[in-house]
Amino acid sequence: MANPNAKIAVVLVAVLGLLQVSCAVARRHGKPGPCDDAAAADFVNDLPGRLRGHKKAPHPGSHRCPPARHGGGGTPAVMTVNGFMRGESGGGPSACDGHFHSDGELIAALSTGWFAGGHRCHRAIRITSARTGRSVEARVVDECDSRRGCRGNIVDSSPAVWRALGLDTDVGEVPVTWSDA
Structure with missing residues (x-):
């Protein structure tokens, strides 16, 4: 047999x-x-x-594939909350413009691979919550530096993004998908 x-x-x-x-x-x-x-x-x-063959496939988000454009489900990611104002969790000024930003702005930082060396600076991305199904457009203003501890599948966003998606910032991490808007 x-x-x-x-x-x-x-x-x-x-x-x-x-x-x-x-x-x-x-x-x-x-x-x-x-x-x-x-x-x-x-x-x-x-x-x-x-x-x-005892090999693991790459963790979602650890790849360097570009995210989907409109018409697709987007790239799976983990959304974390970040403060972009001086003295908040984001640290220094944003990588894209050297400024601090209000927590009321719809803004995000992307993991190093997705940040693409700054090519996504000031571009809009669509973030969709896996929990609520809501979507929002946010502007990329910063990098979540994967060389300094940020995982490769992170969309680090302002409290305003969390509110727009109907999410509680106290949760800390939620599953989302994102794509270029």
């Missing part, structure tokens, strides 16, 4: 190959691709080690 794990491995390889092809086609048509959905990574990570 053939090894059942070998049969499962062959089926999984075929499924993953089809997933890659369908995601590439979807991306060409402006739909979400593999960078916008953690499902493929979670699928691989949930496999027994002997079937995935």
